[in-house]
Amino acid sequence: VAALELHDISHAYDNNLAVAGASLHVDEGEVVCLLGPSGCGKSTILRIAAGLEPLQQGEVRMGGVTVAGGGLIPVPPERRGVGLVFQDFALFPHLNVAGNIAFGLSDLAPRERPHRVAEVLAQVDMSDFAEAYPHALSGGQQQRIALARALAPRPRILLLDEPFSGLDARLREQIREDTLRVLKQSGAATLMVTHDPDEAMFMADRIYLMKGGRVVQSGSPDALYRRP
Numbered sequence: 439v440a441a442l443e444l445h446d447i448s449h450a451y452d453n454n455l456a457v458a459g460a461s462l463h464v465d466e467g468e469v470v471c472l473l474g475p476s477g478c479g480k481s482t483i484l485r486i487a488a489g490l491e492p493l494q495q496g497e498v499r500m501g502g503v504t505v506a507g508g509g510l511i512p513v514p515p516e517r518r519g520v521g522l523v524f525q526d527f528a529l530f531p532h533l534n535v536a537g538n539i540a541f542g543l544s545d546l547a548p549r550e551r552p553h554r555v556a557e558v559l560a561q562v563d564m565s566d567f568a569e570a571y572p573h574a575l576s577g578g579q580q581q582r583i584a585l586a587r588a589l590a591p592r593p594r595i596l597l598l599d600e601p602f603s604g605l606d607a608r609l610r611e612q613i614r615e616d617t618l619r620v621l622k623q624s625g626a627a628t629l630m631v632t633h634d635p636d637e638a639m640f641m642a643d644r645i646y647l648m649k650g651g652r653v654v655q656s657g658s659p660d661a662l663y664r665r666p
């Protein structure tokens with residue numbers, strides 16, 4: 439069974455149809471990119487998967503279990519085993535790095551939390567920054583902390599919304615590489631939204647190409663962008 443499966447999702451804001459019958463899945467350990475121009479419905483799909491946007495039509499399954507749709511009461515976001523990284527990283531400014539990461543660890547016994555924080559900080563190569571506050575970090579460092587925070591509760595699924603677009607173009611390639619390594623180590627099924635074909639080519643095992651709220655093509659980067 440797929441780690442994440444979205445089946446026949448449609449979503450309207452007022453009378454504007456943002457997603458029109460999109461279906462996709464992410465297998466265990468896979469990095470999948472949703473690629474397409476601004477406004478094509480990518481973020482809406484990601485928010486529906488996370489449970490941040492109420493499902494209007496279709497079904498969301500995680501590990502074969504329906505979490506929204508099918509006439510059932512939807513599983514709330516915090517019970518979906520999903521880690522989120524947003525474009526602006528959304529770190530809590532009043533908490534230091536350790537506090538930011540520990541925030542999502544309420545299911546862990548208090549005495550085990552510092553160990554888990556240290557573990558994910560090492561994973562993103564930020565062990566020296568536990569006491570630092572977000573404003574004192576560079577964009578790239580904030581991105582690493584946002585990733586560490588998302589991974590700390592060991593989510594089965596990671597959802598990333600344009601995780602590199604707030605970053606300096608010079609740093610982006612290095613950070614992509616580092617992020618991909620961390621994602622693969624974590625083993626989480628990853629769905630990443632991007633408008634940048636290069637980014638999708640680099641990161642993805644598979645790509646879903648979207649246009650106007652629909653999935654218009656899907657396949658491996660090689661299959662989608664085969665050189666003549």
Ligand code: ADP
Pocket residue numbers: 451454456474475476477478479480481482483
């Ligand atoms: P993408 O992530 O591909 O840029 P979005 O899912 O953000 O696309 O948006 C898809 C469409 O839905 C766009 O036309 C956008 O303006 C609209 N939209 C997104 N969020 C909202 C919202 N909260 N209220 C109204 N319209 C929205």
Ligand code: ADP
Pocket residue numbers: 476477481482525599600
């Ligand atoms: P993205 O392309 O990453 O979705 P946007 O700039 O389109 O970013 O959207 C940023 C935020 O604004 C999102 O929370 C989205 O729901 C909201 N939004 C987007 N389009 C609209 C809209 N037409 N009306 C109201 N809110 C919107």
